[in-house]
Amino acid sequence: MLGPLELPVFPSCYDCLAWSADGELAIAAGEYIQILTPKNPAEHDSTQAINNWQSTRFRVNVFTNNEWPTIFPQNRDNFSLGAEQSLSTVVALAWSPPGLAKYRRCVLAVLTSNLLLSLYEPVGAQGKWTRVTIVNTILKEHFQSVVKEEALGLRKSNIRSFAWSPPLKVPVTDIGPHAIAPVESRWGFHLLSIANDDNDVIFLRTQSAPTEPLSYTAEVLSVTPIHDDSIYPQIDPSSIFATVLKSKTKILSIAWGPWLLPSTKKQKSVTGNLAVVYGTKLKVMQLDVDLALLSQGSDAGSIASSRENTAICHPDMDGYQITGPLKWFHKDHSKTIFLSAGSLTGLLSINLPIDSYRGKKSGSRQIQLQQLPFHETPAHEDDDAPRHLEPITAMTITMDESQNPVLHLGTAGGYTASKPLDPGSEEQLSEVPWNKHLDDIREKYDFDRDLGGLAVARVWGMATYREMSAVGITVHPGDMVEYRTAAEERLTIIVSGPNESQPDVSPTTSQDKREAALSYILHSDDEEQDRPPLSHRILYAAACATIIDSDNEDLQAQAHKVLVRLATVTGADLSEELSKCAGPRGAIASKSGDMLQGPGMGMFERCDICDAGVGWYSSEEAQCASGHVFVRCSLTALAIQDPGLSKLCASCGREYLNEDEIDSADTDLQSSCRMLFDAFDTCVYCDGKFRC
Numbered sequence: 001m002l003g004p005l006e007l008p009v010f011p012s013c014y015d016c017l018a019w020s021a022d023g024e025l026a027i028a029a030g031e032y033i034q035i036l037t038p039k040n041p042a043e044h045d046s047t048q049a050i051n052n053w054q055s056t057r058f059r060v061n062v063f064t065n066n067e068w069p070t071i072f073p074q075n076r077d078n079f080s081l082g083a084e085q086s087l088s089t090v091v092a093l094a095w096s097p098p099g100l101a102k103y104r105r106c107v108l109a110v111l112t113s114n115l116l117l118s119l120y121e122p123v124g125a126q127g128k129w130t131r132v133t134i135v136n137t138i139l140k141e142h143f144q145s146v147v148k149e150e151a152l153g154l155r156k157s158n159i160r161s162f163a164w165s166p167p168l169k170v171p172v173t174d175i176g177p178h179a180i181a182p183v184e185s186r187w188g189f190h191l192l193s194i195a196n197d198d199n200d201v202i203f204l205r206t207q208s209a210p211t212e213p214l215s216y217t218a219e220v221l222s223v224t225p226i227h228d229d230s231i232y233p234q235i236d237p238s239s240i241f242a243t244v245l246k247s248k249t250k251i252l253s254i255a256w257g258p259w260l261l262p263s264t265k266k267q268k269s270v271t272g273n274l275a276v277v278y279g280t281k282l283k284v285m286q287l288d289v290d291l292a293l294l295s296q297g298s299d300a301g302s303i304a305s306s307r308e309n310t311a312i313c314h315p316d317m318d319g320y321q322i323t324g325p326l327k328w329f330h331k332d333h334s335k336t337i338f339l340s341a342g343s344l345t346g347l348l349s350i351n352l353p354i355d356s357y358r359g360k361k362s363g364s365r366q367i368q369l370q371q372l373p374f375h376e377t378p379a380h381e382d383d384d385a386p387r388h389l390e391p392i393t394a395m396t397i398t399m400d401e402s403q404n405p406v407l408h409l410g411t412a413g414g415y416t417a418s419k420p421l422d423p424g425s426e427e428q429l430s431e432v433p434w435n436k437h438l439d440d441i442r443e444k445y446d447f448d449r450d451l452g453g454l455a456v457a458r459v460w461g462m463a464t465y466r467e468m469s470a471v472g473i474t475v476h477p478g479d480m481v482e483y484r485t486a487a488e489e490r491l492t493i494i495v496s497g498p499n500e501s502q503p504d505v506s507p508t509t510s511q512d513k514r515e516a517a518l519s520y521i522l523h524s525d526d527e528e529q530d531r532p533p534l535s536h537r538i539l540y541a542a543a544c545a546t547i548i549d550s551d552n553e554d555l556q557a558q559a560h561k562v563l564v565r566l567a568t569v570t571g572a573d574l575s576e577e578l579s580k581c582a583g584p585r586g587a588i589a590s591k592s593g594d595m596l597q598g599p600g601m602g603m604f605e606r607c608d609i610c611d612a613g614v615g616w617y618s619s620e621e622a623q624c625a626s627g628h629v630f631v632r633c634s635l636t637a638l639a640i641q642d643p644g645l646s647k648l649c650a651s652c653g654r655e656y657l658n659e660d661e662i663d664s665a666d667t668d669l670q671s672s673c674r675m676l677f678d679a680f681d682t683c684v685y686c687d688g689k690f691r692c
Contacts, residue, residue: 004437005053009034010474010489012089014393014412015325017461017472017493020095020106022689025463025470027491028090031061033110033120035129036493058129060110060118061088067134068116071154077247078151080158080197086113097167099187100206102214103647103690104681107132115158115197123214124692133216135159138204139196142220158197165191165256165272170291178523180516180679184295191287192218193274195251199226201276201285203306205294222306224285226251231279233318245279253277253324257337260358268292271358273309275328275339280321282341282348284309286359311361312352314369320348327395329405329421336423340407342392346373347409351423372429374415388415396462397421398469398497408432408469410459414442434496438473441492445475454478460491468497513684515552517635518542520679522558525565535672536603538636540566544588545619545637547580556581572600590615590625608641633657635680636673651688658692 009029016028027034037054073079092111101107101121108120108129117135122128140157147153167188172181192204203222209215231249235242257273269288276283286309293303321344329338337357339350351368374388390413400406405421416438417429438457446455456478463470471494476482521542525533533539539562546552546559560581567574573595577588590613591604605614607624614624622630622639630639631646634654640646647658659673682689 004441005036005493005495007034007491007493008487008489009491011460011472011491013091013460015092015461016090017394017463017470018093018095018108019463019465019470020108021098021465022106023465024095024106025465025493026093026095026108027472027493028093028110028461029057029491030089031059031087032057033060033090033093033108033129056127056129058120060090060120060131061112061114063088063114063116067131068114074151074154078155078197080115083113083115083158088112088114088116092161094162094164096164096190096192096206097188098689099167099183100190100208100216102208104187105689107216109135109162109164109192111159111162115160117159117162117194119216121214122691127691130214132214133218135162135192135194135204135218138218138220139194139202152198155197156200159194160197160250161195161252161254163193163254163256163274165193165274166259168259168270168272168289168291168294170295171261178519178526180520183678183681186681189294191221191272191289193254193256195254195276197250199249199251199278200224201226201251201254201274201306203274203287203304205300205303219300221289221300221304222287224306224308226276226278226283226285226308228278228281228283231281249279251276251278253326255326255328257328257339257357258330260354263354263358269304273312273357275326275341277322277324277326277341280323280344282317282320282322282326284312309357309359311356311359312367314350314367316369317350320344320371322348323391325392325395327397327407329397329407331405334423338405338407338421340395340409340419340421342395342409343371344391345387345389346371347392347417347419347429348372349419372419374411374417374429376415388413390415393459394462394471396464396469398464399467408462408471410462410471410473412458414438414457414459414473416459434469434471434494437494437496438471441473441494442475449477451477451479468495470495513680513687514634515550515555517676517680517684518546518550518555519558521636521676522546522555522562525562531675532671534675535668536566536570536600537605537638537669538672538676540603541605541637543581544577544616547577547585547588548616549619566600566603570600570603572598572603574600588616605639614639631655635676635684647690647692649683649686649688650691652683652686654683654685656683656690 011028012030013028018026023038025036035056039052090110091113094109096107098104098106111117118131119133120129120131123130136157143153143156147156169188170184172185175181190206192206194202201224204218205221206216206218209217232245254274254276260271269290272287274285285306287304287306289304323342323344325342327340335354337352341348349370353366355362376386388411390411392409393412395409397405397407407419407421410416416432416435418432419429420427442455442457446453456476458474461472473492543559543562546555563574563577596604596606596613607614607628609628610626612625614622619637620632622632630641632639633656635656640655645658645661646655648655657673659677662670662673
């Protein structure tokens with residue numbers, strides 16, 4: 001049993017939890033970010049829940065003068081005094097989809113109260129979290145050529161809210177029997193949407209810099225300004241008050257919807273929508289992206305186009321005051337897309353047809369709109385249930401036991417509820433499965449302080465990972481002014497899911513991936529393969545690993561073919577290896593000193609300690625003729641003779657060569673390893689992510 005986690009921190013913003021696809025739970029705690037990662041099941045300590053997690057904390061409000069230059073006072077429309085004088089605490093955070101960071105991990109984006117958006121990732125063998133990019137500098141460079149006024153340029157580069165899009169994956173086409181799907185199909189492109197201080201919605205394509213490690217570049221795909229004179233219809237638009245409100249209206253909540261592939265052969269673009277809360281109104285920005293141009297690296301201005309999607313509207317929608325947050329959901333092959341939005345004193349549930357999502361007004365008549373107020377469950381049927389008027393502070397979507405989506409929500413007053421996301425469902429809000437845990441925590445706080453049942457809870461954030469969900473809450477006295485010191489600050493995280501068990505962060509096992517890697521290497525020099533051949537050393541190692549371990553007859557035949565070619569090209573004597581391809585398999589003896597100095601010597605391994613040959617008896621371990629033992633790389637099968645040249649699978653612990661640490665003088669081996677690890681960028685045994 002996991003049990004609630006009690007942390008000595010206090011959240012600095014609503015929606016303070018974010019759970020990455022790699023299993024890392026990030027918590028916004030004032031000037032710090034706390035990262036919790038579940039330990040492997042073998043390391044669990046069931047006596048204390050917090051001991052079942054790896055914990056890391058780092059500071060995010062320390063900026064150099066180059067990162068955050070001094071800004072002198074400007075006019076009142078373009079200068080944010082609060083941002084300049086703030087402590088730069090965390091006001092929003094979100095993980096990118098996997099595949100953007102090194103080793104295909106997730107990048108953490110953190111927005112601080114000084115209106116700077118920073119990207120973080122762990123660096124080095126110790127995994128120290130480091131700021132790698134500030135997105136504001138990218139916006140500043142983009143608008144410099146358009147905006148000449150310094151004050152307006154400052155407003156254009158300040159960031160109020162952001163959201164990552166789902167990964168934009170290129171559909172897999174026929175790639176051949178011995179090829180691997182390209183990176184764009186496995187991990188997709190990473191798009192980041194930003195709302196600046198001038199109410200521009202900016203769409204960026206983010207990617208790691210190819211020439212500079214631990215650095216990221218971003219190009220602006222499209223910019224759509226939002227300016228609506230009728231944002232507050234209850235106020236006379238010609239009044240001074242309406243003018244002031246319009247100038248101070250900001251976009252404070254945005255959320256990405258799913259990507260839809262072209263519905264006809266004539267269409268070339270995929271469609272995505274971004275929901276934004278502008279003032280108290282819900283607006284939707286539609287982005288159309290040409291995947292072919294995006295894959296070819298064409299000019300950013302021609303790749304995508306954005307506009308407001310007016311087809312997503314309902315006659316009654318203008319009557320609601322939207323406060324956020326926002327949450328989209330779409331199940332594969334479903335004709336309905338769900339959008340949930342927090343409104344004043346309730347939840348607004350919107351069911352959209354696919355046509356409306358694509359921007360076709362013909363489908364707008366089928367939009368279903370439902371408002372669900374927040375009522376406490378009455379003690380008796382005759383009693384009137386009290387109503388909660390506080391806003392929603394967190395929402396998340398989980399799957400129930402039948403794999404049906406369920407929306408969970410919580411408010412600043414501790415009200416929690418859930419709603420199934422079914423097309424045409426009129427079901428009202430019901431109790432969340434983890435409500436008993438919340439009540440127990442509140443009652444314990446109430447009993448310890450003798451509050452007479454007046455303790456209240458506040459929900460600060462929700463996040464999901466696979467089938468698990470995490471909820472961050474705090475408890476407070478409800479009938480007095482609360483005095484709290486820093487030593488008394490506590491955030492309780494309730495982790496729930498199937499049987500409330502510890503979340504399993506180990507990836508699913510792929511039994512065929514190891515053989516697929518061997519097949520990819522052995523077929524690399526086939527004429528039909530559109531890729532450069534690999535290093536002779538890697539080809540020889542893959543052939544030997546196939547002889548030793550594989551029972552696949554096709555791989556054995558291909559290994560024989562590769563050895564014949566290597567013997568022909570290099571002139572080396574490979575008769576022992578060839579005989580064991582066709583006959584009984586067994587260990588391959590280490591090469592003599594004459595063979596290590598003769599033809600084909602570059603493909604044979606020798607011990608760095610004693611210069612003796614290295615034999616083959618296992619694809620996981622190597623031993624030289626003098627007895628020195630080394631671990632073999634789990635992908636290339638080469639012996640790792642220097643511990644500094646390896647990287648590890650974070651899940652199963654297997655070792656791999658680190659392509660960044662290979663001697664640059666051996667360009668053939670280095671380029672071959674880079675090509676291999678681009679194709680197999682996760683563990684070939686368990687699909688786990690790598691770490692230094």
